[in-house]
Amino acid sequence: MEHVVPPEAAALLARARRVVVVTGAGISAESGVPTFRDALTGLWQRFDAQALATPQAFEDDPDLVWGWYEWRRSTVRRARPNAGHTAVAAIEARLPGTVLVTQNVDDLHERAGSRDPVHLHGSLLAPRCSGCSRPAPLPDVADEPAEGRRVPPPRCAGCAARVRPGVVWFGEALPQAALDRAVEAAASCDLLVTVGTSGLVYPAAEIPRVAARLGATVIQVNPDETPLDAVAEVNLRGPAARVLPALVA
Numbered sequence: 349m350e351h352v353v354p355p356e357a358a359a360l361l362a363r364a365r366r367v368v369v370v371t372g373a374g375i376s377a378e379s380g381v382p383t384f385r386d387a388l389t390g391l392w393q394r395f396d397a398q399a400l401a402t403p404q405a406f407e408d409d410p411d412l413v414w415g416w417y418e419w420r421r422s423t424v425r426r427a428r429p430n431a432g433h434t435a436v437a438a439i440e441a442r443l444p445g446t447v448l449v450t451q452n453v454d455d456l457h458e459r460a461g462s463r464d465p466v467h468l469h470g471s472l473l474a475p476r477c478s479g480c481s482r483p484a485p486l487p488d489v490a491d492e493p494a495e496g497r498r499v500p501p502p503r504c505a506g507c508a509a510r511v512r513p514g515v516v517w518f519g520e521a522l523p524q525a526a527l528d529r530a531v532e533a534a535a536s537c538d539l540l541v542t543v544g545t546s547g548l549v550y551p552a553a554e555i556p557r558v559a560a561r562l563g564a565t566v567i568q569v570n571p572d573e574t575p576l577d578a579v580a581e582v583n584l585r586g587p588a589a590r591v592l593p594a595l596v597a
């Protein structure tokens with residue numbers, strides 16, 4: 349069934365000149381990639397973030413952390429972009445200059461045709477050396493790791509330190525160029541569409557707030573309430589793969 353989007357919301361998008369789309373894990377949920385904080389299916393319901401997604405965790409137990417990220421990568425590899433990702437790419441095609449900012453570490457936006465998403469939290473597909481930061485090749489996926497299996501990380505070809513996942517862990521700074529691009533785009537847009545994020549993780553959660561503060565309209569797409577409800581002029585309560593195609597149509 350089509351999701352009903354108020355014509356006013358579609359009109360806001362149709363009229364906008366400079367659009368920013370900010371996405372979170374919710375946009376990939378319907379592709380089968382688990383979110384972090386959903387009540388039943390979120391990763392942080394089953395796994396301890398402190399033991400997996402911090403620099404300390406990698407220092408304490410690199411095989412556990414690397415194995416967990418290899419399992420996550422294998423999940424993403426099997427997933428396909430959904431109608432939500434495709435609708436975002438359609439916005440970009442219709443309005444060149446649209447900036448897509450994602451917190452997601454998957455590549456589903458790229459596979460749906462988005463040209464240059466700003467990855468605030470890095471990528472599962474871009475490991476790098478934990479010592480010298482040199483990009484490292486992705487290991488073969490012939491032997492796909494099962495959930496919970498320990499896998500020793502490869503070693504850097506340059507300095508022999510351990511290769512680490514190319515994601516941003518708690519307590520780590522976001523890549524400065526990505527954060528700058530996102531903040532500048534938010535500060536100069538007239539419409540920001542936030543999709544499938546709980547709005548709990550900073551500084552990413554600041555981005556819709558920056559846009560709103562500087563006069564942009566914010567549309568939120570999320571089946572649940574979030575702290576961004578207060579920031580958004582329009583709250584479209586529904587799943588991204590239903591709501592976004594209706595918003596763009």
Ligand code: BJW
Pocket residue numbers: 371372373374375377378383384385386390401451452453469515516517518519520521522543544545546547548549550551569570571572574586587588589
């Ligand atoms: C659907 C749907 C459907 C479901 N359709 N929607 C200020 C206050 C308090 C704390 C801090 C603060 N500033 C910084 C902090 C600390 C911390 C933080 O924010 N903690 C909070 C949790 C309290 N931030 C950091 O540590 C950041 N770094 C930092 O601040 O550095 C400072 C520094 C500066 C200089 C030098 C050194 C340090 C880094 C944050 C990194 C976040 N990393 C993670 C893991 C990435 C790697 C990995 O994938 O494992 O990023 S955590 C996780 O959360 C992941 C996500 O990108 C991020 C956001 O989650 P997201 O996308 O919003 O997902 P969910 O699951 O939370 O929400 C899903 C939503 O979708 C829900 O709302 C659903 O309803 C919805 N949904 N189905 C549409 N079908």
Ligand code: ZN
Pocket residue numbers: 477478479480481482504505506507508509
């Ligand atoms: Zn190295």
